[in-house]
Amino acid sequence: MQYQGQTRILVAVDCIIFGFDGEEIKLLLIQRGFEPRVRDWSLMGGFLKPDENLDEAASRILYELTGLKEVYLEQLMSFGQLDRDPVERTVCVTYFSLINIHKYEKQITDSFHADWFSINNIPRLIFDHVKMVNEAKIKLRYKAALHPILFELLPEKFTIPQLQNLYQQVYDTEFDNRNFSRKLLSTGLLMKLGEKDKSSSKKGAFYYQLDKEKYKQNFQAFLNLIPNPDKFLL
């Protein structure tokens, strides 16, 4: 049985994939090898298949590009402007993902002509992908101000200065290092390791590890990690 007299529409799923290389927040984009807009960059995406739900499609698309499974992946929002795709009307459900930039499969991304771009230097994107990226940036800032999601972007072990730099890149601002470390340490999410990173100072900075148990348990807690976060939401 089917509904009568209704219009069926293409449904696409696009992923906004964030990474952090220690210096900058990056976005994983692919270069189109086909018309329209050959050579322009776009988010990784695909059409929703008849046998998969939205979350599955998003996981598939992320997996196809990065080889990664079980990483942070959350529905962002849906876009349905009439003319957003010049070829044919398409409703697009976007997801945003945070991955450890060192863990993706370079061979796969290469075959997609994919590359990482600094969030501050994004190339020309197709369709309404700029809008999608902007929404994702806002959501990242919003959510990271309240919940410890940015740990998803870090390697297993990291130092407090590295962590602070990550937050500073996300909010494009400087934080007081004394207040920052106090705040983050007070979450109880960090476990100090014996080892030090000596690459960026003589003294070295202790490595920390995320307490994954507490992370999962307290993920929903409201942490006020950033003072006046609304300042950074454009």
Next chain:
Amino acid sequence: MQYQGQTRILVAVDCIIFGFDGEEIKLLLIQRGFEPRVRDWSLMGGFLKPDENLDEAASRILYELTGLKEVYLEQLMSFGQLDRDPVERTVCVTYFSLINIHKYEKQITDSFHADWFSINNIPRLIFDHVKMVNEAKIKLRYKAALHPILFELLPEKFTIPQLQNLYQQVYDTEFDNRNFSRKLLSTGLLMKLGEKDKSSSKKGAFYYQLDKEKYKQNFQAFLNLIPNPDKFLL
């Protein structure tokens, strides 16, 4: 031109419409007059038309049921389970709306066999509408803890005790009235009127009005209106 070899899918838009009658948080639902699931209740919705975008469809659907325009209406999330609609695969984009319950057009809602249900006593809903309502409740609690959205549910003038009751209904908990009023007054969003509401006490309670200018300006500010809001997010 069209994309080749892709499956087109029905796209629906459903609205979760909240109201507040002074006593309880209510949800506006319609009773189905057709199969499948005749007589069961559902959210107000409709299929996305070829000439409208998602926001327009949501506005249309809200308008068709309530006669209201320019009220609080925000995209919630999209649902795409394969079997969510037994008739035919349908991806559904949900919106949630906060309206002044005294302003809707009763004639229209009557013609839809619509009715308001206490959030604590929701009838049997079709498809995955329970899931949608739950997501909407969580988002309402989440957002109301940070931003003054609940004013959207109130009439032009209201008292502090009424406002407190609204918050207590949303979070299904009691707040300390002294701390609550201090917190809400400190937002600077309330303008005291000369008049009193005498309906619920001998002394009467002063009416207040929302400062709409400040409301719009500071809407994005993070207010911490609720202590430990994560306790209420299930």
Next chain:
DNA sequence: AAAATTAAACGTTAATTTGACATATATTAA
């Protein structure tokens, strides 16, 4: 070998906000 250098780590303080609780007030009903 001693001194200089520097990021990292730890500390201080006043101001603000919070949570828990107490009291005063305006009005009506008894």
Next chain:
DNA sequence: TTAATATATGTCAAATTAACGTTTAATTTT
């Protein structure tokens, strides 16, 4: 005139925050 009561305002210790200052551990320079 008094009792009753929701409303309004007040108190205070504890916790949190914002804005700074100082010490430490290691390397590099002298």
